[in-house]
Amino acid sequence: MPELRKDPITGRWVIISTDRSKRPSDFSREPERKMTSVCPFCPGNEEKTPPEILAYRVNGTGPNKPGWNVRVVPNKFPALGIEGAMDKRGEGLFDRMNGIGAHEVIIETPEHREKMAEYTEKRLEDVLWAFRDRMLDLKKDRRFRYILIFKNQGEAAGASLEHPHSQLIALPIVPKRVQEEVDGSKQYFNMKERCIYCDIIQQETDSKVRIVDKNDGFVTLEPYAPRFPFETWVLPLTHESAFENAPSHLYENLAMAMKNLLTRVDKVLDTPPYNFVIHTSPLNEASNDYYHWHLEMMPKLTKVAGFEWGTGFYINPTPPEEAAHFLREA
C-alpha cells in the first residue's frame, strides 16, 4: 500500500510509493553531452567573465589573472539587474517591479574536471566562506530581502557550463517555498515555543531510520515527506536561523558533511546530476528562534511531470527510509 505523507513544515502531502519502490539502479539516465567550447571559467580565460568581485588567491597574484583558488564574478547573462530603482507599480489588479537584484557565479576550483565530492575539505570550506563573504556584502543593500545560493551540477540539473560553479541570486522578494517554510515554522513556534527543525532533528536522531550521517556540527537525513527520490537535507545540530551567522567552526563541519554526502551519493547513484540550495532566513528577520537554516540536496533522477508542477502534488518512488539505508551503507 502506498503512503501519503505530510511535510510538517509546509503542509505539502506527497505520495510515497512502496509497491513499485525504485532502487538506485532503477533510474535511467540520459547521457551528458560533452561541451566543447572554450571554458570562460578556466584559469587563463579570466577576461571572458566580467571583472571579479572576490577571489581567494595565492599571495602576489593580481585580480583577473590566474592564481586564484575560488573566484566570484557577476553572471555574464544575469537574470536580474543590479542598477536602478525598484519602480513598484500596479497594472490593474497585477503587481510588478523592476527585476533588481544581483546574480553572481562562484567558480569553485581552477580545475575544469574536478567534482565537488573530490574537493579537499579545505577547498569546500573556502567555497562556503565565499558564499558567506558575498552574503555579508550584499546584505548591506537594503533593496534585497533574500539571498539564494544554489548549485546545478550536470546538464540534466540545469547547468549550462561544465566547469564546477555555484550561483548566488540576491532578490527584492522572498521566494515562495522559503516563505512557506518560514510561515510554517513560525506557526509551530507560536504553538510550541520550539523550533520545528530542532524537534525533527531530535525525533530523527532517536529513530535513526532516516539518518544518513552525523558529525559534530551537522546531521544529514532524508526528510519524512520528500518530493524527490534521495532528496537529502543537511541541518546544523544547534539552532541557528541564518547561514551567514553560523560560528566559524561550523563551516569546517559543513564542508565535511557535504563531502561525506556527495561521496555517498556519487557511489550509490553513479555520480548523478544534482542540485543543492541553501535555505536560510529572509534578510529582514535573519536572527530568530523559529527558522533553522539548512541545505537541501536533490539528485536529478526522475522527470518531473507537468502535473506535479501544475498541482504541487508529487509522487516519490523511493521511500526515504530506503534511500537513507542505501546512503548509510555506501
Next chain:
Amino acid sequence: MPELRKDPITGRWVIISTDRSKRPSDFSREPERKMTSVCPFCPGNEEKTPPEILAYRVNGTGPNKPGWNVRVVPNKFPALGIEGAMDKRGEGLFDRMNGIGAHEVIIETPEHREKMAEYTEKRLEDVLWAFRDRMLDLKKDRRFRYILIFKNQGEAAGASLEHPHSQLIALPIVPKRVQEEVDGSKQYFNMKERCIYCDIIQQETDSKVRIVDKNDGFVTLEPYAPRFPFETWVLPLTHESAFENAPSHLYENLAMAMKNLLTRVDKVLDTPPYNFVIHTSPLNEASNDYYHWHLEMMPKLTKVAGFEWGTGFYINPTPPEEAAHFLREA
C-alpha cells in the same frame, strides 16, 4: 531590464527575462526515443490492461473488445490503491495516511499515432465527457477530496507510453497548489465580493495583449506571471467553480478551444511535449462564488533547475505578451 511579476492568485513572484527573451526557435529539444514494445492501449490488446471502467463504443461491441472510441481503464501501476481504510496516524510530529485513491487512464483514441491537435472536435468532446463521467462517479466516494485530471504528452513531459492518453487521480487530500489557488481566490472574494479569475478575464479581455483566442464559452490567454514559457490558461467566460458542473454546451466550446490552442502550439513550437492539468474546486466545496475552474497547459521547453523546485522561484525567459503574440499570429 527584467521584470518581477506577482501572480495575483497565489502570490508567487516570477522573474520575466526581457533582455535575453527567448523566441520559439531558441528552445532546444531532445529527440524522443521511439518506444517499440507492444502497445497495451491499441485495439486488439484490451486484455493487456485491467478491465475497462467506461467505454464509448460502436453499438453492439462488447466490453474489453475492439470497437471503442474512448476507453477508461484503471492504471496497471497505480500510484494509489482503491481498497482499504485511510488509517490516518501520527508518527511523532509527522502525519501519514494510507495511499487510498483511484488512478485511471483515459485512452483517448484507438489510433496509436494520432495527436490531440488532430482529433475531430467530436472526439475531443468525447474525451471531456469521459473526464466528467468519471468525476461524477468518483465524487460519490466520500473518502476523496480532489479529482486531478492531467495529460503528459511526450516522453520529456513524463509520458511513459506513446499511445494518446490522459490520467485521472482521485485523492483524499487537496494538492498544495490547488489549495493555494482556492485560498487566494477566497481571500480576494472576502475583500471584493468578486471572483479574481472573473476580474482577470475582464482586464485581459480589455487589454488584449495576453489573449490568444476566444470563443463563445472560453478565453485562452497567457497568465500575467507565468512560471514557464508559453504557459497558457483556458478559462470559461462565465463563472463556474467546478469542471464537472459546467453546462453541456460548454464541453463543445472547450473542445474547440483546446483544438485551437494545441494547433497553434504545435505550429509555433513544432509539436512540443506538453502537460495540461484541469484545475477545479475541491469536492467538498464544488459550488462556490470564489473559485473559477480552468485548464492550465505547459509546453515542456526548458529544463527546470533544482533551485526552482527548491525555492518555488522561477525564471521565465519568454514574456507572456510575446508568447501570446506568437500564438495569436499562428
